[in-house]
Amino acid sequence: MQTLIETLNGYGPLVLDAVKALAVLVIGWMVAGLVASAVRRRVNANEHIDNTLGNFAASIIRWVILLMVLVAVLGLFGIQATSLVAVMGAATLAIGMALQGTLSDLAAGFMLILFRPYKLGQYVDIGGTTGTVVDLNLFFTELATPDNVQVIVPNGQAWGAIISNYSHHDTRRVDLTFCIDYGDDADKAMQVILDTASADARVLTDPEPWVRVTNLGDSSVDLTARIWCVADDYWDLKFTLTKAVKEAFDAQGISIPYPHQVEIRKQG
Numbered sequence: 001m002q003t004l005i006e007t008l009n010g011y012g013p014l015v016l017d018a019v020k021a022l023a024v025l026v027i028g029w030m031v032a033g034l035v036a037s038a039v040r041r042r043v044n045a046n047e048h049i050d051n052t053l054g055n056f057a058a059s060i061i062r063w064v065i066l067l068m069v070l071v072a073v074l075g076l077f078g079i080q081a082t083s084l085v086a087v088m089g090a091a092t093l094a095i096g097m098a099l100q101g102t103l104s105d106l107a108a109g110f111m112l113i114l115f116r117p118y119k120l121g122q123y124v125d126i127g128g129t130t131g132t133v134v135d136l137n138l139f140f141t142e143l144a145t146p147d148n149v150q151v152i153v154p155n156g157q158a159w160g161a162i163i164s165n166y167s168h169h170d171t172r173r174v175d176l177t178f179c180i181d182y183g184d185d186a187d188k189a190m191q192v193i194l195d196t197a198s199a200d201a202r203v204l205t206d207p208e209p210w211v212r213v214t215n216l217g218d219s220s221v222d223l224t225a226r227i228w229c230v231a232d233d234y235w236d237l238k239f240t241l242t243k244a245v246k247e248a249f250d251a252q253g254i255s256i257p258y259p260h261q262v263e264i265r266k267q268g
Helices: 002-045 051-076 081-090 092-098 100-115 155-160 186-198 231-252
Strands: 123-126 129-136 140-144 150-154 163-165 171-180 210-216 221-230
Touching: 002 051, 051 100, 051 129, 100 129, 100 150, 100 155, 123 140, 129 150, 140 155, 150 155, 171 186, 171 231, 186 210, 186 221, 186 231, 221 231
Parallel strands: none
Antiparallel strands: 123 129, 123 163, 129 140, 140 150, 171 221, 210 221
């Protein structure tokens, strides 16, 4: 019994330090989240500051606080900050090799926030991956696809990829192609397309709608319409005009041809 008591007394301070460290970790994690959320709300409340900057600043502050918490926890076990810095300095090369991908993402994150090729809420294509930007932090960019799938793109890959931002400009051009029969009047069909487009209030008059014959196919004459609209109306207008022009063609007796095949048989 005396040996057990002495053993417990020996481990008592270590257990107490472990409990303190756990408490510091939990409290520090909560404080980091609360402070980051407060910074994000404060920055995003300013209409003159882009929301992307608020999220990025909140991410930086959160990781700084967590690093301070880690130093405090190590201090509870007798590891001084100066000793930790010395060890990290000696292991810089090894850490750099092990975390080169992470450090690359970190550096790319600063480049993305500096040049801002995209912002929160914009619809983008990053290296062939499309979606709406949900978050941009120190290490990755989060996208939400049109079918609501979460996509995580490391900042290093995002910065090194071709970025197409479909929401950068206020207006977009809707390109539509319609096929008519060779026996139909092309001028009449083009006028039908223009009248149908002009009847929609979402179609902009500057630049004005444009319709031309762009191809003579194997079984059809192809008409291309280029129509400008506000970027937010792009998809709805595209689908609406496709249906409306088809109905207008039917009403005017303009046919949309099917592919034709000619079969020739030789008899001996």
